Amino acid sequence: MADGGKHVSDEVYLARLSVCANCPSLDPERMRCLEKSCGCRLKVKARWRSESCPQGKWPSA
Secondary structure, three states: OOOOOOEOOHHHHHHHHHHHHOOOOEEOOOOEEOOOOOOOEHHHHOOEOOOOOOOOOOOOO
16 A cells, blocks of 8 residues: 555545535535534545544444
């Protein structure tokens, strides 16, 4: 892996964003998670293998 395994595959990345798109905690204008324990920019967070959904909704990397 060119990134040393830090990022998930494009398939996992898109699956994560798909889950977020259907989540009531999404701020769609800013693509941010509104969970108190998160608040992240999802287009960035969803790329990182080390990250997870605070509600446990993302598929495994």
